[in-house]
Amino acid sequence: MPNEQMKNAGVKLSARLAALADLVPEGARLADIGTDHALLPVFLAATGKISFAVAGDVHAGPVEAARRQVAEAGLDGAISVRMGDGMSVLDPGEVDAVCIAGMGGSLIVRILEAAGSRLDGVDTLVLSPHVAEDQVRRWLRERGFVLDIEELLEEDGEIYTLLRAKRAGDGADAERRNAELYGLSVSFASKGERFELPPDIAYAMGPLLLREGGELFRRKWSGEIAKRDRILEQLRLSEAPETAEKAKEWERTTTLYREVLACLPAEKRLSN
Numbered sequence: 001m002p003n004e005q006m007k008n009a010g011v012k013l014s015a016r017l018a019a020l021a022d023l024v025p026e027g028a029r030l031a032d033i034g035t036d037h038a039l040l041p042v043f044l045a046a047t048g049k050i051s052f053a054v055a056g057d058v059h060a061g062p063v064e065a066a067r068r069q070v071a072e073a074g075l076d077g078a079i080s081v082r083m084g085d086g087m088s089v090l091d092p093g094e095v096d097a098v099c100i101a102g103m104g105g106s107l108i109v110r111i112l113e114a115a116g117s118r119l120d121g122v123d124t125l126v127l128s129p130h131v132a133e134d135q136v137r138r139w140l141r142e143r144g145f146v147l148d149i150e151e152l153l154e155e156d157g158e159i160y161t162l163l164r165a166k167r168a169g170d171g172a173d174a175e176r177r178n179a180e181l182y183g184l185s186v187s188f189a190s191k192g193e194r195f196e197l198p199p200d201i202a203y204a205m206g207p208l209l210l211r212e213g214g215e216l217f218r219r220k221w222s223g224e225i226a227k228r229d230r231i232l233e234q235l236r237l238s239e240a241p242e243t244a245e246k247a248k249e250w251e252r253t254t255t256l257y258r259e260v261l262a263c264l265p266a267e268k269r270l271s272n
Contacts, residue, residue: 028097038066045078056089086111090118097124105132123167134203144174150208213264228254
């Protein structure tokens, strides 16, 4: 986001919030769930990118801070601050875009799943899970949304994943587009052939991120693989049969992550 725009909005966004702001469609009616101080909707409303926003949070402290922020910006007519759990703060059809960031993927899925008819009319989801990204991508596919943007961003030593998904026209269109999106294959030098990636790998690593690769992606997944190796060492210490079986599956998946990562420098983009 341009610095002058940030100044005019009266708020200063972190790099992560600025990147999320870029993903919100022009003219959107936005719900920012887990809004904290309402910095994102205040910035977007002040700069004229959105027409209306609901800023929701389940905790009283952030809600009061959000109300102060909105009042100081003179945006009470454009932003409605509400206290409630997840998307319970919305009426059906009230917004057409939803942003949920700064929480785990399982909680994001729970919020979306509990929304029910409050998701009616929502055609854009901007999401940033800090763990369990695979659960979010799987939910999006099962509910007829198609990823159109995946980004990685590093801030204060942390690597964040940002996702944007659009609702497809109908079920058949969604499945066709998602089949293309998740239909990935890679060339493994060790195998001497192309290999169709299991969907679980694409759900975890990200179908668009896999196609782009890049240094930040490699660093993120080198770190994830190192974590998995440490967990695998602990699993191997157990003599329980069920733990041994889990260790085998964990090792198989970790090896596959490692092989996918190793193939990326050889080809900038993966193939459909």
